[in-house]
Amino acid sequence: MDIEHPLPLLGGLTPSQFMRRHWQKKPLLVRQAVPLFAPPVLRAELVALAAQEGVESRLVQRAKGAWKLRHGPFGRRSLPSLQQPEWTLLVQGVDLHNAQVHDLLQQFRFVPDARLDDVMISYASDNGGVGPHFDSYDVFLLQAHGRRRWRIGRQKDLSLQDGVPLKVLARFEPEEEFVLEPGDMLYLPPRYAHDGVAEGGDCMTYSIGFRAPSRAELAHEIMARFAEEAADEGATPLYADPRQPAAESPAAIPAGLHDFARAALERALAQPHAMDRALGEYLTEPKASVWFEPGDAGVMLEGVRLDRRSRMMYDAKHVFINGESYLAGGRDATLMRRLANERQLTARDLARASDDALELLSDWCDQGWAHSWSQ
Incomplete structure (x- = not known):
């Protein structure tokens, strides 16, 4: 990615400018960040995903001022009617199930993959929302269909309402207000309070979220x-x-047991690159709901493309994929880093690969982590 090239996605800012001026600092509203945006997932497909066991979904409703929260999967008849106001269906990790949503997520890779999480899609009826709240991570809110009114503010009082199944702020104090149309996008840094309410129903918002692991x-x-x-x-x-x-x-x-325990920890930390290896494996570990379909063994590799569910990263000594780590150096390390960055290798790339690298790539294809493809 050319980080000095202006992007409509960022309102004409370059990725470098956005990261310097806005990332974890202040909001950014972009009108027509994705011009003429056509949602790749329609309501019926989202409802079908919410009915699956391996998909995380939630239903938020508000009736007579009271909040209700249910977790999926949801049978089609268990959802409220479209005419009923004040309900929202949230489906997590849609990029794992839809290639076009996965491609949308790739447009945000000016942020390191180690921080990029997933795309959540929310569908709301008229006046639907999840209440004023704040997130502990950065988020881009892309309006996909319908209209949503956002109120945002730098909230100092982060106390929550008691007896509510959601983290709803007790005393929300908005400072700005926007109505987003399809293709518009709002970026919010962590802990920036916001409240989004659907106007007129049939409202769909894509939330591009980021990982923010705690020290613990x-x-x-x-x-x-x-x-x-x-x-x-x-x-x-x-x-x-x-x-x-x-x-x-x-x-x-x-005292001897204290010394024995301390020596055990020091021994673990003293192993060459032990911490780097553990961190890379953790960051690329697939989510519990992710599974891969084994590929056809022995397929000739003309080119290789990572499966959209695969997480691949690298550091100075290793490459990591789906919770596994491999030492890599020289030409093979350059090749694997290119695969991690571009998520695909051409036949020309593979022509320069060693036999060991080709064997490893073939093994990943057998496991369904990658797929052979022709240009």
């Missing part, structure tokens, strides 16, 4: 992978204390 989440995931690697080593030393004297204070933890 990263620590948990990395340490869990350290523990798995230690278990894979086979027999590891057990704590032993042949010189332990008789305990006058039996509840006190022995």
Whole structure:
């Protein structure tokens, strides 16, 4: 991606300008960010997705001032009628199920893949919404169909309403108001309060969301992978204390056990690139609902294209794909990085690949992580 090229998606800003001026700093409203936008997923398809077991979906309703929340899957008859006001159907991860929505998500790769999450689609009847709230992550709100009125504000009081199944702000104080038409888009940084309400019904909004792992989440995931690697080593030393004297204070933890635990952690951290490897595997781990269809074994590779559900990244020493890590160097590392960045390789690219790289790519195709294709 040319990060110095102005994009209609960003209102004529270059990706560099957007990241410098707006990312995690201030909102941006873009009229006709996607001119003549034709939604790739219509209402009937969204409802069909919400009926599937492996798709995360929610139904938010408001009746007589009270909020209600239900989780899917939803049978078609379990949804309210289109004429009933104040309800919203939210379907997560639609980019995993629709190639055109996946392609839309790729337009936002001026943000690192490690931060890019998914596309959620919301469908709302007249006056439908999820209440004034804030997100802990950045979000682009692209209007796909109908109209939605957004009120936004830098909210200092983040207290929530009690007894509500949603995180609805108790005292929302909007500062600006916009009505978005199809093709319009609003960017909001984290913790920027917003309230979107459908006007006239038949309203569809695409939310492009981003990952923002907490320090605790990263620590948990990395340490869990350290523990798995230690278990894979086979027999590891057990704590032993042949010189332990008789305990006058039996509840006190022995100093030797403290030292043993500290040494175990230091050993895990001392492994070459252990932390880098654990982080890359975590960031590319597919979501629990993701599954791959095995490809045909032994297919001749003319070109390779990543499956839209595959997550592939790299660092200075490794390439990572779907929770797996591989050491890579030289020409093969350059090739794999190109695959991660461009999500495809041509026959000309493959002509320069080593036998080991071709074997690995063929294995990924067998697993359904990638697919052979002809130009």
